[in-house]
Amino acid sequence: MxxxxxxxxxxxxxxxxxxxxxxxxxxxxxxxxxxxxxxxxxxxxxxxxxxxxxxxxxxxxxxxxxxxxxxxxxxxxxxxxxxxxxxxxxxxxxxxxxxxxxxxxxxxxxxxxxxxxxxxxxxxxxxxxxxxxxxxxxxxxxxxxxxxxAKDKIVYRNTGRPNDLLCVTGDLGGAYLGLQILEREKQVFLANPGMQPQLEGHDYVIQRQLKPEARMDVIFELEEAGVVPTAMLDVSDGLASDLLHLCSQSSVGALVFEENLPIDEQTYLAATELNLSPITAALNGGEDYELLFTIRQDDYDKVKNNPKISVIGYLTDQAAGAKLATKGGNHIPITAQGWNHF
Amino acid sequence: MxxxxxxxxxxxxxxxxxxxxxxxxxxxxxxxxxxxxxxxxxxxxxxxxxxxxxxxxxxxxxxxxxxxxxxxxxxxxxxxxxxxxxxxxxxxxxxxxxxxxxxxxxxxxxxxxxxxxxxxxxxxxxxxxxxxxxxxxxxxxxxxxxxxxAKDKIVYRNTGRPNDLLCVTGDLGGAYLGLQILEREKQVFLANPGMQPQLEGHDYVIQRQLKPEARMDVIFELEEAGVVPTAMLDVSDGLASDLLHLCSQSSVGALVFEENLPIDEQTYLAATELNLSPITAALNGGEDYELLFTIRQDDYDKVKNNPKISVIGYLTDQAAGAKLATKGGNHIPITAQGWNHF
The missing domain is CATH 3.30.1330.10 (PurM-like, N-terminal domain)
Incomplete structure (x- = not known):
């Protein structure tokens, strides 16, 4: 050594x-x-x-x-x-x-x-x-x-450009809250093995944690719609951490609108029960395995009616940094709180 | 569960x-x-x-x-x-x-x-x-x-035919004996941390264990010589075990000549020191990462002068099984004693 x-x-x-x-x-x-x-x-x-x-x-x-x-x-x-x-x-x-x-x-x-x-x-x-x-x-x-x-269809994470629209598939934060629910019930069970787990109303977030889906369906739909994203990566560490990867590798900033973040009702429910912020879960939860991608503004019409895709913001100049526009109208820096197993 | x-x-x-x-x-x-x-x-x-x-x-x-x-x-x-x-x-x-x-x-x-x-x-x-x-x-x-x-150069392990010559690269049994030497010295060290390890004369077998080489050199030499093996696999579990894979997947038998098994001098030396059979080490030692392959008899002239290749026998009909022709003239069945980690 x-x-x-x-x-x-x-x-x-x-x-x-x-x-x-x-x-x-x-x-x-x-x-x-x-x-x-x-x-x-x-x-x-x-x-x-x-x-x-x-x-x-x-x-x-x-x-x-x-x-x-x-x-x-x-x-x-x-x-x-x-x-x-x-x-x-x-x-x-x-x-x-x-x-x-x-x-x-x-x-x-x-x-x-x-x-x-x-x-x-x-x-x-x-x-x-x-x-x-x-x-x-x-x-x-x-x-x-x-x-x-195909060589002309490959999408890297370092090719986003300012003014591209920032899109995400599905919804965010569910997998993280599913894990928190499962952890809570584990602790209850360990303390009192006779108790039945309280999982009612949490089937969706638990499924998000236990059985995530890769979004090949969206890949095929984008292909059908004739859209090649300008940059893409999957949301495994959390939207914040993965967006920062995209920004840093593409040398751009980003503005994300809090009100546009796709969050399922059950995610709100679980967050309330656990006294956690659903926005924090959506930004930093991780393990959603949704796709975060950018498209040219010209392609907006081709995705706007797809219920699986949310436009959550757009790319900006690098100097502007990555910011969250809150519902209250403030622009706050997005920071990564992703996972660190070490 | x-x-x-x-x-x-x-x-x-x-x-x-x-x-x-x-x-x-x-x-x-x-x-x-x-x-x-x-x-x-x-x-x-x-x-x-x-x-x-x-x-x-x-x-x-x-x-x-x-x-x-x-x-x-x-x-x-x-x-x-x-x-x-x-x-x-x-x-x-x-x-x-x-x-x-x-x-x-x-x-x-x-x-x-x-x-x-x-x-x-x-x-x-x-x-x-x-x-x-x-x-x-x-x-x-x-x-x-x-x-x-290339599609016309790929070699599987299920395509050997009776009468094909059975070849192996390098030498066998060294990696196994290298491991035995290292294990012995570990035990000595654990019993008496002041003792110096006795590794003299064992550098080759120890290297065989610690730093095995993939035989890409032989792949390139066969290509140059214009030889495409009829079947091939690497010797990771031991010659016996891997030969039996080749035989079973190719639906053939094999006759291996004990006197043709390539065994290094240091392998003999280590085997003697450890009171182990060098032939058993060559057949069942494993981890040699040499190539075991078969060639058409017509290709013999193209490999016979390559010092990295030993012709150790030939393939036979499946009914004949896989046999070792001993120096004493007996034909004994080859059995796998390969590795089982479970």
Missing amino acids: PEQRTEIASLGEFGLIGRLSEAFENTRPDSITGIGDDAAVIDLEAEYGLLSTDLLLEGVHFDLTFVPLKHLGYKSIAVNISDIAAMNGVPGQVTVSLAVSNRFSVEAVEELYAGIKAACADFRVDLVGGDLSSSRSGLLISVSVFGKV | PEQRTEIASLGEFGLIGRLSEAFENTRPDSITGIGDDAAVIDLEAEYGLLSTDLLLEGVHFDLTFVPLKHLGYKSIAVNISDIAAMNGVPGQVTVSLAVSNRFSVEAVEELYAGIKAACADFRVDLVGGDLSSSRSGLLISVSVFGKV
Whole structure:
């Protein structure tokens, strides 16, 4: 081990990725992008290939006391598909590597794979390989996905321009509040195992947490409508954090209107019950796996009647920064409170 | 959790993979193969894409008391490249997902990435993405690799035919004996921390264990010599286990000549010191990451003078089974004693 010791927590996830990435640069003509977008881009001559990967660890990313294995399997695929969607691509193949401790039976692993299979069917991808290993500490899932996109249809996150309209799919904050509800009921259960969980009226936000969907439906609808976003990424860390990535990589600012943030009724309800701000959940909750994208103003008519898409603001000059226009008329800076597992 | 409980150990790794795979079949025209070969094959029109993935877990696949982080980083890439080599392909891009506990410093992670970088340079691949997470139990590395191969040059493991010559690259058993030497010295050290490790004369086998190479060199030499193997896979679980995969998937038998098994002098030396059979190490040791392949008899002249290639036998009819012709003239069945982590 080297002598100097810098704690990983002092850099955080993005800081460490940045530091490690510095040492690497692409050397191959078919490596179109390196580290830094939702998926890596590989030149296949006729089109681009897309490669992305995600890791899910028990105790860090999920808690099996309230996450059913089948849902977990589904989610492990969906969150990877979401990265391909975020490049405006179509996923084709996935690999799944699994490490399991002897706490898990064959039947438990089969439950997990039933969820993986359901996701493969929903998103029309094939499971083509993987790895299987024992683990000394619970369950671990590593999924990689390969997809393709036409060269003139690929969408990066660094190509937004001032005055582009800022759009988001679905609604925000639900997955975070679903998790808070599940955590609350877990604590109640731990304190008093005889109590029934109080999940009534929270089915939507709980589903948002347990079984997120990748928005391939919107990708296909944009294609049909003849819209190629100018920039796009998926909302995994929270709208604020992901918008700041878009702004920083595109060298732009943004103005988001609080009143335009799409928030489901159940998200408001759960927020009220938990004494949390629904706006904070929408901005910083994370795990929504919706798409955040920008379009040219000329394309507004092509999306305005799509109920799955909300126009929440527009891009501005970089100097203006990323701001939230509140209902009260104030412009306040958007700051990332995203996830830091370290 | 489902009610029935079958222990994973009762099926083993390959048994569980078989059981899980049954539920999946490819649905896409561009998914050329599914689970079952070294890498998945994806149709890119002009050529084939290859996708493979491997998981390395601390305490299961490596022991950091004697594995330097830099070597581990190198090995994590090399073992994935080996899967692409085994399809006669050329690797292009890798993704690395890492989970680390707070036991590790930024500097330690940088050591690991220095090894990853060295392997990327040696094998001419680009690191294009990945994931980074905290872990509650040590270090975990998941690598995926993407490569390409001309459609008429791809080599599967199910296409060997009787009378094809059976070839192996490099030498066998070294990685296993290197591990045994390192394990022995670890025990000595634990019993008496003042003792110096006795590694003299074992540098080659230790290197075989700590820093295996993917045999891309041989892939390029076969290409130059105009040889396309009839079947190929890499020797990761041990010659016996991997040969049985080739035989079963190609529906053939094999006859291997003990006297033709390539075994390094240091492997003999370590085996003698440890009172182990060098032949058993060569057959069942695993982790050599050499290539096991078959060629048409007509191609013999093109490989016979290549010092990196040993012809160790030939394929026979399936009914004859896989046999070892011993120096004493006996034909004994080859059985897999490969790895089972469960």
